[in-house]
Amino acid sequence: MVAERHGFQAEVSRLLDIVAHSLYSDKSVFLRELISNASDACDRLRYLSLTQSGLLGDDPDLAVTITIDKPNRLLTIADNGIGMSHDELIANLGTIARSGSAQFMSELATEESAEKKVSLIGQFGVGFYSAFMVSDKVAVTSRRAGDDKAWTWESEGRGEFTVTPAEKTSRGTEIALHIKSGEDQWLDSANVAKVVAKYSDHIALPVRLLDGTSQKHVNQAAALWTRSKSEITPEQYTEFYHHIAHAFDAPWATLHFKAEGKIDYTGLIFIPSSKPFDLFHPDRKQSLKLYVKRVFITDHCEDLLPGWLRFLKGIVDSEDLPLNISRETLQANPLIAKIRAGLIKRVLSELGKIAENEPERYLKFWETFGAVLKEGIYEDEANRAALLKLARFRSTTSEAPVSLAEYIGRMKDGQNGIYTISGDEIEALQRSPHLEGFRKKGVEVLLLTDAVDEFWMQAVGEYEGKPFKSATRGAADLAAVKPAEGAKDEKPEPKAEGIDNLIALMRLTLKDAVKDVRISDRLTDSACCLVAAEGDLDIHLEKLLRQHKKLEAGLPRVLEINGTHPMIASLAQAVSKGANEALSDACFLLLDQARIQDGEPLPDPAAFARRMNAFLQRGL
Numbered sequence: 001m002v003a004e005r006h007g008f009q010a011e012v013s014r015l016l017d018i019v020a021h022s023l024y025s026d027k028s029v030f031l032r033e034l035i036s037n038a039s040d041a042c043d044r045l046r047y048l049s050l051t052q053s054g055l056l057g058d059d060p061d062l063a064v065t066i067t068i069d070k071p072n073r074l075l076t077i078a079d080n081g082i083g084m085s086h087d088e089l090i091a092n093l094g095t096i097a098r099s100g101s102a103q104f105m106s107e108l109a110t111e112e113s114a115e116k117k118v119s120l121i122g123q124f125g126v127g128f129y130s131a132f133m134v135s136d137k138v139a140v141t142s143r144r145a146g147d148d149k150a151w152t153w154e155s156e157g158r159g160e161f162t163v164t165p166a167e168k169t170s171r172g173t174e175i176a177l178h179i180k181s182g183e184d185q186w187l188d189s190a191n192v193a194k195v196v197a198k199y200s201d202h203i204a205l206p207v208r209l210l211d212g213t214s215q216k217h218v219n220q221a222a223a224l225w226t227r228s229k230s231e232i233t234p235e236q237y238t239e240f241y242h243h244i245a246h247a248f249d250a251p252w253a254t255l256h257f258k259a260e261g262k263i264d265y266t267g268l269i270f271i272p273s274s275k276p277f278d279l280f281h282p283d284r285k286q287s288l289k290l291y292v293k294r295v296f297i298t299d300h301c302e303d304l305l306p307g308w309l310r311f312l313k314g315i316v317d318s319e320d321l322p323l324n325i326s327r328e329t330l331q332a333n334p335l336i337a338k339i340r341a342g343l344i345k346r347v348l349s350e351l352g353k354i355a356e357n358e359p360e361r362y363l364k365f366w367e368t369f370g371a372v373l374k375e376g377i378y379e380d381e382a383n384r385a386a387l388l389k390l391a392r393f394r395s396t397t398s399e400a401p402v403s404l405a406e407y408i409g410r411m412k413d414g415q416n417g418i419y420t421i422s423g424d425e426i427e428a429l430q431r432s433p434h435l436e437g438f439r440k441k442g443v444e445v446l447l448l449t450d451a452v453d454e455f456w457m458q459a460v461g462e463y464e465g466k467p468f469k470s471a472t473r474g475a476a477d478l479a480a481v482k483p484a485e486g487a488k489d490e491k492p493e494p495k496a497e498g499i500d501n502l503i504a505l506m507r508l509t510l511k512d513a514v515k516d517v518r519i520s521d522r523l524t525d526s527a528c529c530l531v532a533a534e535g536d537l538d539i540h541l542e543k544l545l546r547q548h549k550k551l552e553a554g555l556p557r558v559l560e561i562n563g564t565h566p567m568i569a570s571l572a573q574a575v576s577k578g579a580n581e582a583l584s585d586a587c588f589l590l591l592d593q594a595r596i597q598d599g600e601p602l603p604d605p606a607a608f609a610r611r612m613n614a615f616l617q618r619g620l
């Protein structure tokens with residue numbers, strides 16, 4: 001029969017190209033991926049057989065069998081799981097269905113550093129395609145449970161694959177790897193046995209190795225989470241994490257526990273140490289696997305975890321849910337809500353312990369997943385207090401990120417709020433003129449760079465009675481802050497003479513381009529800055545909303561001028577001689593200067609250039 005020819009989806013071709021250039025120094029991961037897939041296929045069949053008892057037929061003992069055929073240079077991984085139909089072979093092994101993968105692949109293509117490439121692809125996972133690291137040809141023969149037809153998918157991993165009808169007497173999938181020359185260790189029985197033992201130890205199915213006539217069982221075939229903690233080594237936990245999460249990093253933390261009482265369940269939960277590529281993709285769902293009495297039910301039980309814990313990996317095995325529960329009715333099950341509450345409590349308590357006892361280690365976690373936990377502060381009132389305690393922030397006065405409790409402990413006498421400034425980058429925030437007055441008074445300001453910050457701060461309003469206050473909104477209230485002990489009680493510098501006239505002229509000249517012009521409490525070195533009026537949207541939030549097309553035009557801002565700045569003093573003096581064109585240009589130039597310092601585009605760059613040139617010319 002003529003083979004059907006298909007091209008790989010562009011993302012798969014790119015992935016295969018990367019795989020072929022052998023990214024990983026440890027190629028043995030291909031065995032882990034294929035054994036994981038085989039075990040998942042058996043789990044899925046077992047779940048379906050709960051409601052379709054005929055599916056298991058006369059072959060009820062699910063297992064994975066690995067065979068070495070040295071003369072033909074073949075290594076085969078076979079399972080009697082769910083199998084794949086003709087269309088599933090094409091869809092599953094020819095495309096990547098994960099959302100965001102096209103964008104991910106193009107980012108990967110432009111990444112130059114090989115090391116970063118490995119770490120990126122590690123977060124993505126190469127799954128089945130890792131077979132091409134050691135094979136020059138892969139043939140997948142599969143028969144879907146309940147179907148009588150079988151098909152062989154075959155490819156050399158270069159742009160296309162074929163699908164042809166096949167003879168296969170039993171259900172399941174057989175993946176035959178034609179081992180590349182130079183990769184002979186994958187035909188060596190002792191080596192394969194060692195690697196398979198490592199990767200299948202925690203798998204709940206028997207894994208067998210056949211070499212010629214000899215056959216041996218390589219694992220205990222008991223689900224890892226059912227064993228007692230004292231019997232499990234850190235390496236075994238890490239292996240299980242790699243298997244379950246298809247991850248390459250080491251877990252940052254491992255929680256293995258048994259909840260007993262009103263409801264009984266076991267949890268084996270991992271907090272990854274690196275960010276998955278799609279952490280902020282809108283389609284990303286939580287991915288804990290749900291088991292009932294050791295039988296895999298689903299990895300898409302949305303209600304098992306809140307969105308703000310979507311980075312967790314692992315399993316939950318319930319003793320109380322009925323085995324024949326359908327995935328659809330799971331969501332409404334009150335037991336799921338109880339398990340969810342229990343999981344949240346455990347994870348938060350573990351994070352709290354690590355934050356207290358190992359602050360440096362905790363900071364690594366916070367840098368990776370802090371922005372996601374902040375979503376919880378915004379949306380989960382019940383856990384808000386615990387999450388606020390766990391939050392850490394960069395600040396103007398401390399090298400290490402600080403907690404809100406630490407911040408409050410260092411507040412100055414007379415300071416009446418927790419000051420924050422938001423923007424895209426820490427460095428730009430540090431340079432912001434808005435902070436000059438705060439620095440002078442030694443008042444700490446938290447530097448916020450996550451988009452979600454604006455939202456949770458609005459929702460929370462205050463922490464332990466201290467309101468959050470934006471350093472770029474309203475009056476700075478710094479006059480009330482007492483100078484630090486030992487510092488000279490500096491008298492405020494006298495404001496430039498005629499400044500009130502300058503302000504009046506600026507208001508008249510700038511009209512609706514600003515909401516107001518006033519003397520600043522927060523500037524010490526710069527001449528001017530823009531702030532939001534009390535009660536208006538924070539400047540950074542407004543910028544975000546405009547970027548996301550949720551707001552059309554920006555609101556006019558308050559232009560603050562530094563009453564002690566020599567240039568402002570000269571302008572004030574000039575005003576006393578009467579208004580003229582140069583002064584009018586100066587008003588607009590000051591406003592544009594403030595916009596530039598905020599990283600804002602100028603509404604009329606040509607007018608800016610014209611005024612600037614006129615000014616330079618007058619000065620020469």
Ligand SMILES: Nc1ncnc2c1ncn2[C@@H]1O[C@H](COP(=O)(O)OP(=O)(O)OP(=O)(O)O)[C@@H](O)[C@H]1O
Nearest residue numbers: 037038041083084092093125126127128129173246
């Ligand atoms: N042995 C198998 N039996 C049945 N289906 C399989 C088997 N191996 C792979 N598949 C199907 O092919 C799909 C793609 O496999 P692949 O390993 O590339 O990705 P994945 O397992 O979905 O993702 P990842 O490995 O990154 O978590 C699987 O989701 C599964 O549907």
